[in-house]
Amino acid sequence: MRTLLATELPDIWERGERQHPLDRAITLLATACPEKERDELVHLSIGQRDALLFALREMTFGREMQAYTECPACGAQLEFKLNIEELLRGYRTLDGNGKITRLNSYNIRFRLPDSADIAACINSGSIDTDKELLKRCVLKITHNKKIVAFDDIPEATLSTLIARMAEADSLSDIQIALSCIECNHKWTMTLDILSFLWEELGNQVMQILYQVHVLSRAYGWFEADILAMSSWRRQYYMNMVT
Numbered sequence: 001m002r003t004l005l006a007t008e009l010p011d012i013w014e015r016g017e018r019q020h021p022l023d024r025a026i027t028l029l030a031t032a033c034p035e036k037e038r039d040e041l042v043h044l045s046i047g048q049r050d051a052l053l054f055a056l057r058e059m060t061f062g063r064e065m066q067a068y069t070e071c072p073a074c075g076a077q078l079e080f081k082l083n084i085e086e087l088l089r090g091y092r093t094l095d096g097n098g099k100i101t102r103l104n105s106y107n108i109r110f111r112l113p114d115s116a117d118i119a120a121c122i123n124s125g126s127i128d129t130d131k132e133l134l135k136r137c138v139l140k141i142t143h144n145k146k147i148v149a150f151d152d153i154p155e156a157t158l159s160t161l162i163a164r165m166a167e168a169d170s171l172s173d174i175q176i177a178l179s180c181i182e183c184n185h186k187w188t189m190t191l192d193i194l195s196f197l198w199e200e201l202g203n204q205v206m207q208i209l210y211q212v213h214v215l216s217r218a219y220g221w222f223e224a225d226i227l228a229m230s231s232w233r234r235q236y237y238m239n240m241v242t
Contacts, residue, residue, distance in 0.1 A: 004201075006227050006231065008031060009205050009208060010209060012027060012028065012201075024198065025194050026042055029049070032052075043116060046169060050171045057084065067191075069189055071180040073180060076183065078178060088171070104157050106142070106157055108157075110134075110138050112169045134158055134165075138161075215238070
């Protein structure tokens with residue numbers, strides 16, 4: 001993995017803004033991980049994908065994440081910090097052979113959902129996308145040593161299976177426990193690293209484009225030449241003209 005360059009950030013941002021978040025994540029990682037084929041990235045589990053996004057975030061902005069949210073009870077603004085190392089501590093995921101779990105006398109072997117699975121479910125038009133996703137990821141079901149069709153599994157067993165799959169890929173659903181200092185309301189918030197990182201990158205791109213605007217007007221330089229400068233040098237010239 002490598003850091004994203006100022007010369008490529010505006011193009012990445014422009015392309016990603018027109019994409020579905022699933023594709024946006026792959027666009028970021030395909031640039032940051034040139035050693036990986038795009039198809040390999042698409043078929044990472046969501047937790048594996050997000051582990052790479054966390055690594056990219058740490059490489060770009062550091063380990064500490066400054067986050068903000070609003071209390072759903074009283075509307076107070078809450079500011080808090082997250083540490084990437086702590087979030088990733090103990091993370092493990094399944095290998096390519098999947099996992100066998102026993103639920104209510106059923107033995108179920110499953111793999112973890114990836115970006116391609118989620119995209120297929122979104123595009124399927126299915127009313128029950130959770131069930132459609134499970135159907136794609138369940139590899140084999142047996143009951144009393146007999147193979148069982150997916151549609152014959154009780155709904156309660158499928159609901160439990162969803163929870164087991166989430167446990168097997170913990171980064172795919174990070175819940176942050178929060179408490180409001182104003183009204184003491186307690187709730188949990190889902191941490192979406194893709195949205196968090198994309199917003200930070202967007203702010204960085206806006207800053208870079210503003211520098212391009214100012215410096216091109218002041219010196220007549222081309223965008224490519226300004227983007228090729230180090231951030232220190234761009235800021236030095238900004239200080240000279242502002």
